[in-house]
Amino acid sequence: MTESFQRELNGSGRMIAPRGILTATAINHLSYGVREYAGTRDWYMDIFGMDCVYDDGRQASIAFGKPRREMYIRRREEPPVPCIDHWAFSVAAFEAGRIRRTLVNWGIDGVDWDGDFALHARDDNGFLTQIGAEAGVFPGAATRGWNTDGKIPSGEKAARPSRTGWQATALHHVSYGVPDYGRTRDFYTSLFGMRVAFDNGASCVLSFGAAPGDAIALSRRDDGPVIDRIAVSIAGFDLAEAERTIRRLGIDYAAAGGSAWKLVDPNGFPVLVCPARGASPGAAEDFFPRTGTER
Ligand SMILES: [Fe+2]
Numbered sequence: 001m002t003e004s005f006q007r008e009l010n011g012s013g014r015m016i017a018p019r020g021i022l023t024a025t026a027i028n029h030l031s032y033g034v035r036e037y038a039g040t041r042d043w044y045m046d047i048f049g050m051d052c053v054y055d056d057g058r059q060a061s062i063a064f065g066k067p068r069r070e071m072y073i074r075r076r077e078e079p080p081v082p083c084i085d086h087w088a089f090s091v092a093a094f095e096a097g098r099i100r101r102t103l104v105n106w107g108i109d110g111v112d113w114d115g116d117f118a119l120h121a122r123d124d125n126g127f128l129t130q131i132g133a134e135a136g137v138f139p140g141a142a143t144r145g146w147n148t149d150g151k152i153p154s155g156e157k158a159a160r161p162s163r164t165g166w167q168a169t170a171l172h173h174v175s176y177g178v179p180d181y182g183r184t185r186d187f188y189t190s191l192f193g194m195r196v197a198f199d200n201g202a203s204c205v206l207s208f209g210a211a212p213g214d215a216i217a218l219s220r221r222d223d224g225p226v227i228d229r230i231a232v233s234i235a236g237f238d239l240a241e242a243e244r245t246i247r248r249l250g251i252d253y254a255a256a257g258g259s260a261w262k263l264v265d266p267n268g269f270p271v272l273v274c275p276a277r278g279a280s281p282g283a284a285e286d287f288f289p290r291t292g293t294e295r
Helices: 037-048 096-105 181-192 239-248
Strands: 024-034 051-055 059-064 069-075 083-091 109-113 118-122 128-132 168-178 195-199 203-208 214-220 226-234 261-264 270-275
Touching: 024 037, 024 128, 024 168, 024 203, 037 051, 037 059, 037 069, 059 168, 083 226, 096 109, 096 118, 168 181, 168 270, 181 195, 181 203, 181 214, 239 261
Parallel strands: 024 069, 083 128, 168 214, 226 270
Antiparallel strands: 024 083, 051 059, 059 069, 109 118, 118 128, 168 226, 195 203, 203 214, 261 270
């Protein structure tokens, strides 16, 4: 990237209101490679009340929230497994031709088409990052001639009550470990108009979209870039009640700050369950907002 926006009014200590080249409204999807896609699909549906909106027998997409967030769950052979190998952001007023020209003009690497409703590019770490419309993107959309005919499930395979009673509404955060968190923060705030919700000089949280919004949490990892955790926001989340539910179902869990529980999905990947609120500024150790339900 050749330039980034000014963050502070010259020496005044006043932050300039966030502006971006584009405006991200949500995480469009995470692409998640696993050994066994069907069991993973079912786990997210049964724990988080996600709906299956696409399934072609080799990969599935599960969805939640408004605008729709999705996880594409696909079989992955090459290590590392499991692995979130790319992410996609929905942006307001998506128009492929205009956005392509904008990305190229800003010097973003690797810009190319991904069907009618998305483009891909490389972020400052070389990590595959898609930019798409809020609707119209699906697994395989970038393959010419591919469509969703016969791949949209119905009945119980599409939607069923979760075993927990939980309903996912957003991605409270996606944890992204990178070698230089400041450089990556500037890339995402400048490109997507994300807000810096929290920054302690070693890690930060960037939030975006209307409430309940999504966020990405950046921290330093010399072996990055790597997405090493997700946190799912639940409607009407209550910490104590969630713990009773977890214990009743016999699910392994651990504490995760004052407002979340940590679960582990069938692939050993950490998934936090937490309230549908943005990241809290000033929380030194803990990304999570106080919910008032802590004991
Ligand atoms: Fe994708």
